[in-house]
Amino acid sequence: MSKNLAQLEIGQSAIINSFTDKHMALKLLEMGCTPGEVVQLDRIAPMGDPIAIRVSGYLLSLRKAEASTILVSLLAANI
Amino acid sequence: MEANQSFVNFSDKTSLKVALVGNPNSGKSTLFNALTGLNQKTGNFPGVTVDKKSGVVKLNRTENQEPRAEISDKSQLSTSNYQPATNSTITVEFTDLPGTYSLYPKSLDEHVAFEVLCDPNNENHPDVTIIVADASNLKRNLFLVSQIIDLKMPVILVLNMMDLVEKEGDVIDSIRLSEKLGVKVVGLSARNKEGIETLKQALLQPLPVPQYDFIDIKKLAPELIEKIAAIVKVNSDFAAFQIINNFSEINYFDKHPDKKEKIAAILNASTVDSNKLQSQETVERYKVINRIVEECITHKSAIKTESFSHKLDSILTHRIWGYSIFLVILFFIFQTIFFLAAYPMQWIETLFVSFSNIATQTLPPGEFTNLLVNGILAGLSGIIVFVPQIALLFAFIAILEDTGYMARVSFIMDKLMRKFGLNGRSVIPLVSGVACAIPAIMSTRTMSSWKERMITIMVTPLMSCSARLPVYTLLIALVVPEGKSLGIFNYQGLILMALYLIGFFAAMMAALVMKWILRSREKSYFIMELPVYRSPQWRTVGLTIYDKVKSFLFDAGKIILAVSVILWFLSSHAPSNRFEVIEKKYDSPEMAKIYNEADLQAKISSEQLEASYAGILGKSIEPAIAPLGFDWKIGIALVTSFAAREVFVGTMATIYSVGNADNTQTLREKMQAEVNTVTGKPQFSVAVGFSLMIFYAFAMQCMSTLAIVYRETKHWKWPVIQFLFMSALAYISSFVVYQLLK
Numbered sequence: 046m047s048k049n050l051a052q053l054e055i056g057q058s059a060i061i062n063s064f065t066d067k068h069m070a071l072k073l074l075e076m077g078c079t080p081g082e083v084v085q086l087d088r089i090a091p092m093g094d095p096i097a098i099r100v101s102g103y104l105l106s107l108r109k110a111e112a113s114t115i116l117v118s119l120l121a122a123n124i
Numbered sequence: 125m126e127a128n129q130s131f132v133n134f135s136d137k138t139s140l141k142v143a144l145v146g147n148p149n150s151g152k153s154t155l156f157n158a159l160t161g162l163n164q165k166t167g168n169f170p171g172v173t174v175d176k177k178s179g180v181v182k183l184n185r186t187e188n189q190e191p192r193a194e195i196s197d198k199s200q201l202s203t204s205n206y207q208p209a210t211n212s213t214i215t216v217e218f219t220d221l222p223g224t225y226s227l228y229p230k231s232l233d234e235h236v237a238f239e240v241l242c243d244p245n246n247e248n249h250p251d252v253t254i255i256v257a258d259a260s261n262l263k264r265n266l267f268l269v270s271q272i273i274d275l276k277m278p279v280i281l282v283l284n285m286m287d288l289v290e291k292e293g294d295v296i297d298s299i300r301l302s303e304k305l306g307v308k309v310v311g312l313s314a315r316n317k318e319g320i321e322t323l324k325q326a327l328l329q330p331l332p333v334p335q336y337d338f339i340d341i342k343k344l345a346p347e348l349i350e351k352i353a354a355i356v357k358v359n360s361d362f363a364a365f366q367i368i369n370n371f372s373e374i375n376y377f378d379k380h381p382d383k384k385e386k387i388a389a390i391l392n393a394s395t396v397d398s399n400k401l402q403s404q405e406t407v408e409r410y411k412v413i414n415r416i417v418e419e420c421i422t423h424k425s426a427i428k429t430e431s432f433s434h435k436l437d438s439i440l441t442h443r444i445w446g447y448s449i450f451l452v453i454l455f456f457i458f459q460t461i462f463f464l465a466a467y468p469m470q471w472i473e474t475l476f477v478s479f480s481n482i483a484t485q486t487l488p489p490g491e492f493t494n495l496l497v498n499g500i501l502a503g504l505s506g507i508i509v510f511v512p513q514i515a516l517l518f519a520f521i522a523i524l525e526d527t528g529y530m531a532r533v534s535f536i537m538d539k540l541m542r543k544f545g546l547n548g549r550s551v552i553p554l555v556s557g558v559a560c561a562i563p564a565i566m567s568t569r570t571m572s573s574w575k576e577r578m579i580t581i582m583v584t585p586l587m588s589c590s591a592r593l594p595v596y597t598l599l600i601a602l603v604v605p606e607g608k609s610l611g612i613f614n615y616q617g618l619i620l621m622a623l624y625l626i627g628f629f630a631a632m633m634a635a636l637v638m639k640w641i642l643r644s645r646e647k648s649y650f651i652m653e654l655p656v657y658r659s660p661q662w663r664t665v666g667l668t669i670y671d672k673v674k675s676f677l678f679d680a681g682k683i684i685l686a687v688s689v690i691l692w693f694l695s696s697h698a699p700s701n702r703f704e705v706i707e708k709k710y711d712s713p714e715m716a717k718i719y720n721e722a723d724l725q726a727k728i729s730s731e732q733l734e735a736s737y738a739g740i741l742g743k744s745i746e747p748a749i750a751p752l753g754f755d756w757k758i759g760i761a762l763v764t765s766f767a768a769r770e771v772f773v774g775t776m777a778t779i780y781s782v783g784n785a786d787n788t789q790t791l792r793e794k795m796q797a798e799v800n801t802v803t804g805k806p807q808f809s810v811a812v813g814f815s816l817m818i819f820y821a822f823a824m825q826c827m828s829t830l831a832i833v834y835r836e837t838k839h840w841k842w843p844v845i846q847f848l849f850m851s852a853l854a855y856i857s858s859f860v861v862y863q864l865l866k
Contacts (some may be wrong), residue, residue: 061437067403068399070403071228071402072230072401075406076225076264076651076813077263077264077267077410079388079406079407080407082410088437088438090538090539091442091446091447092540093539094539094541095538095650097535097654098586101263102261102264103261104655105216105653105654106531106534107651109540111649123541124600
């Protein structure tokens with residue numbers, strides 16, 4: 046099931062497929078968000094934005110607008 | 125990938141340049157502090173506004189001595205071709221490069237690291253690069269490591285935070301890692317100061333220079349890389365690759381226009397998309413990194429510290445508890461800066477008063493003593509008095525940063541602050557601005573976005589600082605009646621609160637305006653790490669305070685002292701012999717009969733101030749400030765309170781010849797009794813009082829703030845713009861208030 050990263054629910058894990066914004070992609074790639082990597086939505090800030098994801102063994106925070114450029118597939122366990 | 129290593133040996137050198145580079149939160153600065161201690165100085169990277177921290181340390185070569193086994197002595201590489209050096213010392217200059225995740229220059233900070241490392245002709249290019257990696261978060265940290273390895277420079281990889289790794293029960297096979305990467309690996313814990321000696325000794329031994337490519341860069345752009353290498357002498361394919369992708373960012377070519385032209389022609393003719401190249405490079409690198417991490421790290425179990433951090437985050441970023449705790453912390457910081465700092469500030473002022481008294485009594489009266497006491501000592505006192513506030517604020521900020529809490533503040537405040545062109549990190553400077561804009565502006569240093577930092581610096585002085593309080597108190601007492609509204613709210617208190625709120629709203633509105641005006645070269649990202657919570661280190665806190673106080677005293681202090689002396693000259697000197705004439709006028713038996721000694725002195729001071737250059741200046745601006753309801757007496761006070769806003773009270777006391785400036789009761793009565801010669805009504809009407817309060821709320825009357833804005837932005841443009849926009853805002857607002865109320 047294909048989604049973007051901003052659409053995950055807390056605790057859900059997904060695999061990164063691709064990016065929709067190539068400039069943003071470069072920044073995200075260097076932070077360890079590479080295709081094939083598993084990401085988990087850790088929490089959402091109280092005002093609904095930004096979000097925090099667990100990726101490559103650490104906690105990364107990013108704005109929803111940024112997260113929505115990452116296309117992911119939900120892991121089977123979450124569907 | 126077995127490395128066919130070659131070594132560099134520094135045994136014949138007497139000095140060594142070492143650069144520390146690493147991801148933000150990798151503990152790089154902690155390691156830098158552990159290596160250099162107090163032997164640090166802050167300078168500039170040429171041409172940019174980024175601070176350069178460096179420290180010179182003498183290291184002793186120890187003959188034939190194996191480094192003491194601490195954490196990872198096993199990681200020593202074979203040193204068969206190593207000739208033991210004789211016992212001697214070597215001077216090592218450590219430079220702390222700004223934290224960066226990659227060698228793709230995006231922010232100014234990253235650009236500095238990029239230039240220094242990628243350009244061998246850069247004056248700061250190191251002999252050895254120490255790459256600091258957070259061992260508990262190795263995967264992402266290895267990305268930067270892999271890029272630097274591909275530049276084929278002598279490097280040492282420091283695996284920092286080994287204590288955390290051990291605590292989690294993980295094992296990193298550093299020998300294997302060293303073999304895979306082809307570089308020397310030293311495991312240590314900078315926080316616990318474990319392994320520092322091993323690292324120092326490792327620096328003095330021959331270092332392997334990475335020989336193979338971490339990834340096959342050439343296959344990404346084979347033709348271009350060859351063409352570039354034919355024009356510029358590069359050590360590695362990756363250096364040529366970096367030229368392709370960051371051509372316009374490299375200062376080296378400004379000095380070599382012939383090469384610049386050739387490369388520009390090649391790149392223009394090519395259809396290669398450098399964004400795509402870099403993406404491919406990154407993906408390739410992470411593929412190799414994933415393999416290496418799998419081979420070199422054995423994870424024991426589910427991670428304990430993280431789950432602790434996770435639990436703490438559930439509270440600290442909670443929609444009720446998170447904000448409540450943050451408010452409590454803010455309140456505590458504000459109270460401490462506002463009230464606790466008042467004691468040492470009082471002591472500093474008392475100390476300088478006694479210095480002045482001693483100087484006045486022991487030195488012969490005259491121009492020199494006058495300059496020393498009223499110019500220099502008063503100026504120094506006005507500078508040093510800020511130290512307690514700066515020290516306290518930075519103690520708090522260092523703790524908040526060091527524990528990892530500051531990143532959470534950004535996380536929970538980002539959405540709100542973003543609307544005003546600010547950042548979650550702007551909250552602390554803005555709140556601190558209520559105590560004093562100087563430490564507040566200094567605290568914006570950690571903001572990574574240039575635009576958001578500039579907006580924060582520009583609007584923070586609109587927050588009502590503690591120096592405005594004496595002015596507000598005097599003016600409120602003058603024009604606002606005592607008494608209560610609805611039986612509970614004190615009128616005077618309500619007005620005071622309103623003034624603070626007006627300052628806050630003005631700051632937010634100004635931020636909003638600047639958000640639209642300021643053009644930013646940088647993309648605004650909020651892609652940042654939320655580091656694992658850790659207990660604060662007192663050493664870091666101490667060094668932060670030391671660093672900030674030093675930079676304030678020596679950088680901004682010079683400017684403040686110079687302006688103090690100028691202001692002193694303006695208010696204590698007059699054209700021709702005006703002062704003598706005044707003194708003579710009062711030097712008669714008749715005058716002595718009318719006035720007692722103190723009153724006589726007060727009369728003389730008052731008339732002399734009026735006759736002085738400051739007085740002339742105050743009178744000459746009267747036409748300009750008359751529409752605001754101000755007369756020349758207020759004009760003089762506006763000029764002198766440029767030294768510090770609270771000087772307004774002292775100047776008023778002198779003008780109204782109140783002998784004792786502390787006696788605000790007398791001053792208030794005299795000001796109340798003042799009659800406007802034109803209207804015949806009291807000079808300090810409600811309209812004038814409010815106009816003046818609004819003026820003090822908005823006007824940039826603080827040379828110390830302007831000096832620190834210059835220090836932080838390293839450009840006179842910003843303090844000048846700030847001065848102009850705040851003055852314009854103050855003038856227009858006061859005009860409106862006066863014209864409406866009069």
